[in-house]
Amino acid sequence: MDNSRLALAVSFSPDSQGRLPSPLRTARFSYTYIFGDGDRRERSLSPMFAVSSLISSHPTAAVALFAGALFLGMWKRRDRSTLPLLPPGPKKFPLVGHLFVMPSGRQWETYTVWSKELGSDVIHLDLPGTSIVVLSSMEAAKELFEKRSSLYSDRPNLPMLVDLMGWGFSVAFMKYGERWRAHRKLLHDGFNTSAAKQFHTQERAAAHAVLRRILRDPHSSCGDVVEHFRHMAGALVMDITYGIDVREDEDPYIRVAEEAMYGMSVASIPGAFLVDSVPILRYVPDWVPGAGFKRKAKEWKKFASDLVEVPFKETQRNMNLGKARPSFTFTNLRRLELEDNTETDKTKREAAIRAAGANMYAAGSDTTVASLGTFVLGMLLNPEVQQKAQAELDAVLGPGQLPDFVDEDSLPYVSAIVKETLRWRPAVPIGVPHYIIVPANSVIIGNTWAILHDETMYPDPDMFDPERFLLDGKLNEEIRHPGAAFGFGRRICPGRHVASSALWITIASVLSTYNIGKATNEDGEVIEPTYEYFLGLISSPLPFKCSFTPRSAQAVKLIRSTTQ
Incomplete structure (x- = not known):
């Protein structure tokens, strides 16, 4: 009987201020293969090589690796209790936050409903490894994307779009x-x-x-x-x-x-x-079950x-x-x-x-x-x-x-x-995420749909009514131009x-x-x-x-x- 076994470890160190770094970028992964006779072989890997190396030889270890990385992403969330008060958000679950209430489609409409229910034009959503701030008013969008554009014009890392799809x-x-x-x-x-x-x-x-x-x-x-x-x-x-x-x-x-x-x-x-x-x-190698996104990315990259x-x-x-x-x-x-x-x-x-x-x-x-x-x-x-x-x-x-x-x-x-x-129906109903530093690994999104369906500016917003922009047969300059359809600030x-x-x-x-x-x-x-x-x-x-x-x-x- 073969008593060989595999041990997996994930190690990381806090930064100079005692905060945990992003495990998906800075953690070190190591595995030890222990043969039946007691001989041990150890290897330490950076994230770049960990998954592809382990999956090719030990699929089970790769699954454990992924679970470990996801756990560390959740673990980091414990530090958020020390952050300044965040905007309100819908009810969330322990560890996974809002993962199970996130909309699968028409996100802009769900975000708009949440904003109204919470009485806030800025809401916060907590996901494993990611924090999302959604702006649902022109005032909030202008405050951050225009008045503070030097701080809020960056983009988050986009592995699928940039790294895999080119x-x-x-x-x-x-x-x-x-x-x-x-x-x-x-x-x-x-x-x-x-x-x-x-x-x-x-x-x-x-x-x-x-x-x-x-x-x-x-x-x-x-x-x-x-x-x-x-x-x-x-x-x-x-x-x-x-x-x-x-x-x-x-x-x-x-x-x-x-x-x-x-x-x-x-x-x-x-x-x-x-x-x-x-x-x-x-x-992850393309052939691994569940790696369909890699094959799709290769097709789209062409x-x-x-x-x-x-x-x-x-x-x-x-x-x-x-x-x-x-x-x-x-x-x-x-x-x-x-x-x-x-x-x-x-x-x-x-x-x-x-x-x-x-x-x-x-x-x-x-x-x-x-x-x-x-x-x-x-x-x-x-x-x-x-x-x-x-x-x-x-x-x-x-x-x-x-x-x-x-x-x-x-x-x-x-x-x-x-x-x-x-x-009425903006071609881009929700903006491309902007990157922000606090909370860590966070993005901020302008909810174009909510802004262009603001009832205080556009009464009966679901109606297609060109006359809302007219006064005495002329264009009414007092009504906000729907320029939000093209984005905000420097972006x-x-x-x-x-x-x-x-x-x-x-x-x-x-x-x-x-x-x-x-x-x-x-x-x-x-x-x-x-x-x-x-x-x-x-x-x-x-x-x-x-x-x-x-x-x-x-x-x-x-x-x-x-x-x-």
């Missing part, structure tokens, strides 16, 4: 520091309020193109139209960012962006993957890599052939060629340009599509809103004319619809000006030429649309039925007259 290029997930500032500056210079106006020509052309695509598809359902919106948004971003034309159907660039953004949207929700709470799990590299290299190739069109990437690469930089600086700058382009390529298209889908739902629920907008468009434009950016000030009702679309979306203008011209163009209505079945019965949303960082409507019908023969003629 999203370290994204300014949304990048740690706060010099690298982030350099990348952010590139995006700000290229897409600030003034610079964004240079893209009006492309935005107008993209809006006209989607009108033609809908017209060519006489049996368009809403699912088809959303795909047309996706093509439009992807084509616009590819043109602005890289000067690249996309295919009319099944474009590979649009597909890459769609797949990459899907993975990112799923993985960026707090608690979606255990590896974000127990980072050592990122070293799309993230293509997102960064493929269109950038195509722009470089076009530049070398002398046929590149002006674009964000072209302009910055040409400027780099003319600058006197060391090779090291040139490499860093080129990497920043490559990453900045990928940021626009990824986020710019997906959030626009989500907002346009929400706009359509708003029209289906409120046909009177559509009629008022069309009356305004007809009065201002007259027959034979499509809306343009010069008409924006004369179309306040249409502008109010755009604002209400951003507010606000750098492409928001381009996104807003693209949204405005598309909505105005669609309303001026099409009637949006509910679909009917073969028996002529009305099909009520579903109002369900994809639950991820970017929240977009799930497929639903509707119809797009040209408003008149004049509208058809007008659509066909746009440049092909």
Whole structure:
């Protein structure tokens, strides 16, 4: 009989102030294999190698290792009793805190309910190894993300997204520091309020193109139209960012962006993957039962890599052939060629340009599509809103004319619809977590949904009501702009000006030429649309039925007259 056995130990030391360090980053793991004859073999491992080494030879030991790490994460929580008074939170359980009451979906709505029940716009959630602070008012968000932005602009470690999926290029997930500032500056210079106006020509052309695509598809359902919106948004971003034309159907660039953004949207929700709470799990071999997240990360990483590299290299190739069109990437690469930089600086700058382009390529298209889908739902629920907008468009434009950016000030009702679309169902209902130092291993989240559904600012917030932004037929500047839909402080979306203008011209163009209505079945019965949303960082409507019908023969003629 073999009496060999395995002993596992986890050791750690308190820091200079007597506090326990994070066991998932600094603990030392050791195991001793004791043979039947009494011979002992010992090995000490850092977390980086512990799991992968042990699982390959001793799966049972690996399970014990994980349990030990999780226990230490819980043990650390004992120190929190000495911290200053934390914001209120729902009832929690010993050791595991709020683990068993955390919502599995639509977290923003649950956080909003808790905030109301607790009578606090700041709430605290305690999880093993992680502490979450949720801000549910604009006042709280401004206080921390704007007035104290130097303290609250960092990002937590994101093992799934950054380490495993390769999203370290994204300014949304990048740690706060010099690298982030350099990348952010590139995006700000290229897409600030003034610079964004240079893209009006492309935005107008993209809006006209989607009108033609809908017209060519006489049996368009809403699912088809959303795909047309996706093509439009992807084509616009590819043109602005890289000067690249996309295919009319099944474009590979649009597909890459769609797949990459899907993975990112799923993985960026707090608690979606255990590896974000127990980072050592990122070293688990792919073949281990329960390591499906590693295999999924590898699949998604390919799309993230293509997102960064493929269109950038195509722009470089076009530049070398002398046929590149002006674009964000072209302009910055040409400027780099003319600058006197060391090779090291040139490499860093080129990497920043490559990453900045990928940021626009990824986020710019997906959030626009989500907002346009929400706009359509708003029209289906409120046909009177559509009629008022069309009356305004007809009065201002007259027959034979499509809306343009010069008409924006004369179309306040249409502008109010755009604002209400951003507010009613924000494309990003809960912000990307910010990292904070106290409590240890904590993140702070802006609850965009709660802020944009604040009843004191927006009465009857669940109603789609553009008139909340109007007073005496003009935009009411006293009503807070739903800019929270684009984020807060130094982490606000750098492409928001381009996104807003693209949204405005598309909505105005669609309303001026099409009637949006509910679909009917073969028996002529009305099909009520579903109002369900994809639950991820970017929240977009799930497929639903509707119809797009040209408003008149004049509208058809007008659509066909746009440049092909």
